[in-house]
Amino acid sequence: MEQLQNKVPCREEQLNDLFNLLGDGDECLPCSIFISGSMATGKTLCVNSVLRCLNYKHVIIDCIECYTPKIIFETILSGLEDEEIEVKCETLMDLVNGLNRLQETRLGYDPIVLVFDRAERLRNLDANIMSAFLKLRELCNLNICCIFVTHLIYENFNFRRGAREPIKLYFSNYNKEELFRIIFLQQKPFIHHLLVSYEVDNEIKGELEKPELFANFLNAFLSVFYRPCRDLIELQHMACVNFIKYCEPIIKNEISATDLTKLWRHISPILKSSLELLYLRISDAKSVKPSPGKENSDTDSTPHNFENMLKEELTSTKTFAQSFELPYYAKFLLIAAYLASYNSPMEDKRLFMKNHGKQRKRLQQIKAKAKISEKLNTQLGPKVFTLHRLLAIFYAILEEKIGLTSNLLAQIATLVELKLIAGSKEIDLDTAKYKCIVGYDFIAAVAQTVGFNVRKYLYDFM
Amino acid sequence: MCGLQTENPLEVQIKLIRKYLKLKIMADNESFHGHPQERNHVYDLFKRTVAHGESHSALMIGPRGSGKTTLINSVLQQISKEVDLSNDALVIRLNGLIHSDDKISLKSITAQMQLENAVGDRVFGTFAENLAFLLSCLQSGADRRCKSMLFILEEFDMFCHVGRTQTLLYNLFDITHSAQAPMCVLGVTNRIDVVELLEKRVKSRFSHRHIFIFPNEDSEGAPHAKYRDRLVNTLCLPRTKTVATPKKKGRSRKSTVTSEDLMEIDQETTSLPDSILSRHTDLQNLDQEFLQDWNAHVTGLAEEQKVLDCLEKLCYYTVNEQIFRNVLFELVSKLSVNKPYIDVSDLSAIIDKTVAPEHRVKLLQSLSILELSLVIAMKHGMEIFDGEPMNFEMVLHRYTKFSNSNSSTQTVPRPVILKAFEHLQELEIIMPVRTTDSIYNTTDTTASRVQKEYKLFTLAIPSDDISEAVKNFKALPTEISHWYNNSVV
Numbered sequence: 001m002e003q004l005q006n007k008v009p010c011r012e013e014q015l016n017d018l019f020n021l022l023g024d025g026d027e028c029l030p031c032s033i034f035i036s037g038s039m040a041t042g043k044t045l046c047v048n049s050v051l052r053c054l055n056y057k058h059v060i061i062d063c064i065e066c067y068t069p070k071i072i073f074e075t076i077l078s079g080l081e082d083e084e085i086e087v088k089c090e091t092l093m094d095l096v097n098g099l100n101r102l103q104e105t106r107l108g109y110d111p112i113v114l115v116f117d118r119a120e121r122l123r124n125l126d127a128n129i130m131s132a133f134l135k136l137r138e139l140c141n142l143n144i145c146c147i148f149v150t151h152l153i154y155e156n157f158n159f160r161r162g163a164r165e166p167i168k169l170y171f172s173n174y175n176k177e178e179l180f181r182i183i184f185l186q187q188k189p190f191i192h193h194l195l196v197s198y199e200v201d202n203e204i205k206g207e208l209e210k211p212e213l214f215a216n217f218l219n220a221f222l223s224v225f226y227r228p229c230r231d232l233i234e235l236q237h238m239a240c241v242n243f244i245k246y247c248e249p250i251i252k253n254e255i256s257a258t259d260l261t262k263l264w265r266h267i268s269p270i271l272k273s274s275l276e277l278l279y280l281r282i283s284d285a286k287s288v289k290p291s292p293g294k295e296n297s298d299t300d301s302t303p304h305n306f307e308n309m310l311k312e313e314l315t316s317t318k319t320f321a322q323s324f325e326l327p328y329y330a331k332f333l334l335i336a337a338y339l340a341s342y343n344s345p346m347e348d349k350r351l352f353m354k355n356h357g358k359q360r361k362r363l364q365q366i367k368a369k370a371k372i373s374e375k376l377n378t379q380l381g382p383k384v385f386t387l388h389r390l391l392a393i394f395y396a397i398l399e400e401k402i403g404l405t406s407n408l409l410a411q412i413a414t415l416v417e418l419k420l421i422a423g424s425k426e427i428d429l430d431t432a433k434y435k436c437i438v439g440y441d442f443i444a445a446v447a448q449t450v451g452f453n454v455r456k457y458l459y460d461f462m
Numbered sequence: 463m464c465g466l467q468t469e470n471p472l473e474v475q476i477k478l479i480r481k482y483l484k485l486k487i488m489a490d491n492e493s494f495h496g497h498p499q500e501r502n503h504v505y506d507l508f509k510r511t512v513a514h515g516e517s518h519s520a521l522m523i524g525p526r527g528s529g530k531t532t533l534i535n536s537v538l539q540q541i542s543k544e545v546d547l548s549n550d551a552l553v554i555r556l557n558g559l560i561h562s563d564d565k566i567s568l569k570s571i572t573a574q575m576q577l578e579n580a581v582g583d584r585v586f587g588t589f590a591e592n593l594a595f596l597l598s599c600l601q602s603g604a605d606r607r608c609k610s611m612l613f614i615l616e617e618f619d620m621f622c623h624v625g626r627t628q629t630l631l632y633n634l635f636d637i638t639h640s641a642q643a644p645m646c647v648l649g650v651t652n653r654i655d656v657v658e659l660l661e662k663r664v665k666s667r668f669s670h671r672h673i674f675i676f677p678n679e680d681s682e683g684a685p686h687a688k689y690r691d692r693l694v695n696t697l698c699l700p701r702t703k704t705v706a707t708p709k710k711k712g713r714s715r716k717s718t719v720t721s722e723d724l725m726e727i728d729q730e731t732t733s734l735p736d737s738i739l740s741r742h743t744d745l746q747n748l749d750q751e752f753l754q755d756w757n758a759h760v761t762g763l764a765e766e767q768k769v770l771d772c773l774e775k776l777c778y779y780t781v782n783e784q785i786f787r788n789v790l791f792e793l794v795s796k797l798s799v800n801k802p803y804i805d806v807s808d809l810s811a812i813i814d815k816t817v818a819p820e821h822r823v824k825l826l827q828s829l830s831i832l833e834l835s836l837v838i839a840m841k842h843g844m845e846i847f848d849g850e851p852m853n854f855e856m857v858l859h860r861y862t863k864f865s866n867s868n869s870s871t872q873t874v875p876r877p878v879i880l881k882a883f884e885h886l887q888e889l890e891i892i893m894p895v896r897t898t899d900s901i902y903n904t905t906d907t908t909a910s911r912v913q914k915e916y917k918l919f920t921l922a923i924p925s926d927d928i929s930e931a932v933k934n935f936k937a938l939p940t941e942i943s944h945w946y947n948n949s950v951v
Contacts, residue, residue, distance in 0.1 A: 020795040024477065028484035030791050031784075036821060038828045038889065092560045093570055128620070132559040137488070138531070139560060153821040156890050161619070162526050162652065167788050170821050173828030175936065228832040228874050228882060276875040379855040381916025437913050 004053055009185065010178040011042050014171055018050045021167065022113070022145070025056070029111050029145035030167050031137045036153045037171025040232040043149045044117055046171070051113055058113040063121035069129055076114060077102075092132055099140045112144045119148035123157060131163040138164075173230050180218055182232060183239055187214045190243050197244065198251055207257040208247055217246045220264055224271045229278055238278060245270050322445060324418065329402070330411040331450050334436070336394040337421050338443045339457050341382035341436035345389065347459045352396035378460050382435045387412075390434060397457065473799045475752045479699065482748070483794045486696060487787050494529060494536040495692070500673050505537045507646055507671075512541065512551045512610045515644035519635055519668055521618065521657070522650045524675030527782030530650050533675065534614060551610040558620025564630045567621075568592060575599075589629045590636075597643050610644040618649030622659035631660065635667035677781035686774040689786065690764050693773065696790055697760045697804075699753050759803055772810045779817040789816055822923060825889065826931035831939065832874060833882045834932075835861055837891060838946050840921050841928055851895040851918035854883050868941045880915070892919040 001019075005012055021030055035043050051058045059079030066072040073089040077098045081087070089095055103109075114133070116122060122130045132139065133146045146166075154168055174182065191209055194200075200208065207213070221239055229235060246267050249255040255262045326334065343351060390412075391404065402408070415421045416434075423434035436443075440454075447454045455461050494501065500522075510516045524530050541547055554574045561567040568589065572581055580599045586592040613634055615621055621631055634647050649656070657665065763769055776789065792812045793804060826834065839860035843852050858879060865873060886892050895918040932938065932946045 020798075021792070023480070023484065023795055027481045028488040030488065030788070030795075036825075038825065039885075041828070091566055092562065093566050096560055097573075126562075128559050128562065135559075138491075139557060151888070152890055153825055154819070155822065161617075164526070165782065165785050165788060167792060168815075168819055168821065170819070170824050172824050226830070228830055228878050230828065230830040275878065278878045279881040379853070379859060381853065381855070381912065439915070 001053075004049055008042060008046055008049055009182050010174055011046055011171070014042075014046055014169065015050060017169055018046060019054075022050065022054060022056070022111070025054070025111060026109075027111075029113070029137075029143055031164060032134050032146040032148065032166040034148045034150075034154055034166040034168045035171065036150055036168070038173050038230075039151050040234075041171040041173055042232075043171050047115055047147055047149060051115070056111045056113050058115060060115045060117060063116055063118045067121070067124075069125055072125075072129075073098075080112065082106075092129070096140045099142055099144070103140070103142045109143050112142055113147060114144065115147045115149060117149045119150040120152045120156070122148075127160060130157065131159055131161065134166055135164040174232060176222055176226050179226070179230070179232065179235060180222060183218055183236055184211075184215065186236060186239075187211060190214070190240055193240060194244055194247055198247075200251055204251060204253075204257075207250060210257070213257055214243070216260055216263070217243055217267070220246075220267055221271065224268070224275060225278070228275070234279060238274065242267070242271060242274055245274075320442070320445075322449065324420075326446070327411065328450065329398075329408060330415060331446050332398050332452075333390070333394055333408075333411055334415055334420055334438070335443060335447055335450075335452060335454060336390055336397060337385070337415070337434060337436040338438065338454065339397070340385035340389050340393050340434075342378055343457070343459045344383070345385075348389070348393070351457055351459065352393060378440065378458070382437060384433045384435050387432045387434070397452065470799065471749070472802065475749055476797055476799055476802050478748050479752075479756060480794055480797045482699060483697060484791065487791050487794065491532050492535045492539050494532045495695075496688075497529070497533065497675055500675055501533055501537060503673055504533060504648070505540065507648070508537055508541055508612060509544075511612060511644055511646035512545055512547070515610060517638040517643075517645050518671070519638045519647040520649070520671040520673055521668075522648060522673045522675065523654055523656065524652065525677065525782070526652050527784040527786075528675045528677045529783055530652075530675055531616065532783075534648070534650070538612075549609075551612055553612045553614065555614045556616070556621075558615070558617030562620065563623070563626075564589060567630050572596060590633050593633050593637070597637070611646070613645065613647045614650065615647065616650045618651035619653040619656050619659060621649075622656065628661050628664050631664045632667070635664055638669075639667055677783070686770065686777045689773040689777055690770065692786065693769075693790070694760055694764045697763075697794075698757045699748070763804055763806070766806060768806050769809060772806075772813045776813045776817060785816060789813060820927075820930070822927045823931045823934070825891070826923070826928060827935050829886075829891075830882065831942065832879065833886055834935070834938075835864070835942060835945075836879070836883055836886060837921070837923070837928060838932070838942070839864065840892065840919075841925055844921055849920070851920045853918050854880060854915040857883065864945055868945075884914075887919070891921070891923055893922040894919055 004015065008015060018033075021033060023029070035047065037043050048060065057080065059076050061072055061075055061079075063072075066075055069092070070090055073092070073095040074087050076095065077087040077089055078085060080099075080102055087098070089098060114136070116133070119130075122133075133148075136146055137144050148166065153170075154166070191214075194208065195205070218239065221242060222235075225235055225238060246263065249263070249266055250257050255266060257263075339351075412421070412434075416423050420436070420438050421434050422437045423432060443454055504520075504522070507518045507520055511518055522530050522533075538547070538553065545551075547553070552575060554571055556567055556570060561570055571593075572578055575596055577596055577599050581592075581595070584595070586595065622628055634645070637643060638645050638647055653659075657668070657670070660668065776786070780786075789809075789812050793809055796808055797804070826837065829837070836857055839857050840852055843856055843860050844850065858876070861879070883892075887894070929946075932943055935943075
């Protein structure tokens with residue numbers, strides 16, 4: 001028990017509950033247990049380690065892997081067999097028969113636990129399957145218990161016909177202190193990771209291994225990251241990446257390990273910038289070794305550079321947009337498409353014609369001027385436009401006069417191909433309808449390269 | 463806890479009690495209380511079919527957890543004591559959950575009649591032929607008249623396949639009208655409108671005998687009095703029928719081993735329709751004095767006002783027997799050496815947890831502050847626009863408006879906010895609205911082809927839960943609760 005609690009920190013209450021419910025080997029199991037809780041709260045870990053500790057016969061079914069009833073049934077039956085046997089099981093009846101046969105032949109009244117991980121997937125299957133598993137104990141005469149592990153709450157599972165109520169447990173998320181405690185346990189691997197990537201002499205190594213340093217780092221780290229993210233897995237990953245950066249000046253002897261304010265000043269901009277990388281998992285180029293064997297020695301640096309490039313491209317929309325290297329006219333076509341998507345056709349005259357006449361101010365228009373933010377075009381998403389409108393706007397925003405060549409039309413097809421515009425690839429002059437599917441940031445970056453001000457032509461910003 | 467064996471006699475006793483009570487709560491599906499009239503009705507039907515060879519059909523209707531199956535079990539058990547059930551009759555149990563179509567049902571019927579060999583590889587033209595063959599097998603096999611058959615169809619509504627023909631039901635009900643074989647068909651369901659689901663030809667063959675079981679029908683006085691009785695009934699241990707063996711004290715290690723041996727025998731026999739209570743031989747290891755103590759404790763518990771209040775609360779929410787059993791199970795599983803008696807506060811905590819789990823509030827509270835802010839932003843937005851669905855851009859707009867007005871909050875880059883939004887979506891706190899979006903033809907389900915920033919969502923959580931979560935959120939920055947309460951900006 002002690003050992004288990006060290007392995008699964010900060011989950012004492014839940015572990016106790018599970019132990020109590022599952023009881024001892026010769027006791028009755030409950031009919032079914034429903035465990036819910038947000039991602040990365042240790043649900044699966046708790047269940048698995050408790051079951052391993054109790055040494056019950058159990059099968060863990062990952063409902064992503066087992067996407068049809070047949071696979072689920074067969075996994076259960078073959079999991080309960082001792083040796084590897086091909087099991088055929090098509091229907092629930094076969095499963096129940098199979099379980100009963102097992103009971104007669106070998107298992108007797110030994111406790112059996114079926115764990116359905118990511119049970120939310122069960123909803124995609126036939127609705128009856130989950131209700132049947134909820135009362136599996138009644139359907140076959142085994143000492144069997146089904147545990148459902150999911151990040152949804154029980155209310156999200158609505159059974160049309162009602163079902164036998166399970167015993168529900170909830171795993172709440174770790175709070176800041178608990179996160180601190182858990183990540184702190186990772187100090188050794190972090191340091192190890194650090195030492196692998198850098199050559200450090202012994203004196204500094206001693207400095208780095210001090211727990212105070214790591215604790216200080218974690219405090220700083222969590223103060224930035226706790227707010228947007230409580231996902232342990234993600235936080236651990238980010239902590240690992242940032243700890244290396246935290247230690248860099250110490251290794252280079254620029255800042256001493258005890259100078260906390262300086263270290264904080266050093267790390268806080270880094271943390272802020274890496275906040276942008278949260279969830280993106282763009283690996284730090286340094287920690288990734290190019291896979292051996294495939295590359296020749298002289299091209300070794302290429303993947304390295306490529307990784308860096310990719311990282312940069314993904315981090316800012318601007319560089320990403322530039323990485324497309326579109327032709328000059330294609331850029332204008334894209335801008336025209338964006339304007340066509342985000343302006344209403346009613347305003348075209350006003351926006352794009354030189355002499356659009358004086359605007360009469362009517363009450364209606366004044367009202368329309370008091371724009372409601374939620375009804376802005378830029379917030380409602382792109383609208384559909386026809387090819388005619390696209391070309392009209394294209395010629396309006398393009399200063400020079402060019403002919404409408406097939407080359408130009410082919411550019412549209414290219415944009416569609418690149419998934420910058422949604423629509424049909426074939427250009428049909430009469431019926432084709434398009435929609436621009438890139439965001440404002442992207443368009444602004446493209447427009448900048450051709451010296452065009454998009455904002456000026458957007459009705460929302462007038 | 464994990465298989466530790468100690469010399470402490472108290473621990474052994476507690477373990478035995480715990481095991482015994484768990485068995486009683488979970489495995490006992492035969493002892494039935496109340497509803498004497500309905501029980502007699504079912505008993506009568508079965509008895510007449512088995513003993514006099516009459517044919518009947520009936521439907522038993524009652525909500526979940528009202529004891530329908532238990533009633534049938536207890537009736538069957540009673541009958542088996544009176545007549546030779548295994549020789550005179552065949553009990554065939556089908557469950558709509560498992561036997562989801564007629565083919566499977568027939569296979570199962572064949573298996574339960576033990577006629578697989580007789581059928582072999584024979585091919586039948588129709589369902590009726592097959593069933594008739596099965597019946598004739600029974601007839602010719604035995605030297606006398608055909609055995610009576612009790613068909614018990616649980617989840618009866620599942621057999622009324624919508625859109626498919628109800629061949630099985632038709633044939634079963636048809637046989638109850640012909641003199642082919644004495645047969646009783648009892649459907650068990652929780653759908654009160656189940657007769658409406660039947661085909662016309664099936665309906666006309668059904669006897670329209672309904673047996674209703676409603677949980678609170680026969681209780682006089684306060685409804686929670688029934689729960690109290692059940693509590694005492696379930697948790698008390700029978701004291702009289704065992705002769706205490708002298709070896710239980712001191713040598714507990716030995717006694718647990720023997721008890722396990724006895725348990726083996728014991729478990730094999732639980733499938734017999736005999737009462738489980740009388741078969742628990744490991745009860746012999748229970749100390750009589752201790753039992754007396756325990757029973758006194760349970761009856762004392764039932765007198766306490768707090769316990770009564772808890773039970774009353776429970777029965778305001780639910781009259782489901784299964785839920786009550788779950789509560790008892792949790793209660794019993796908390797027993798241990800350090801806590802040899804049932805704690806009233808435990809009971810109330812478990813009942814609170816069962817009737818009002820508030821997992822939704824807890825779910826909200828385990829969101830990160832950014833995610834909660836998005837939920838609040840969305841709630842405000844939907845308040846302003848009368849529950850119109852919102853997309854990511856709108857929520858983001860509201861959120862940035864808030865975070866700009868509060869200089870203390872750190873700004874978070876857009877991709878991270880988008881990810882937080884997706885996280886909410888994954889937790890089904892917000893649900894996508896099915897929209898039909900223009901350009902692509904209507905047959906195409908376009909919801910997936912709209913950019914994710916513009917997909918429309920509604921909040922799938924009642925605003926009361928959000929208020930509750932915000933109120934009790936630990937370490938929530940004040941500006942956020944302020945923002946929430948001062949609402950619409």
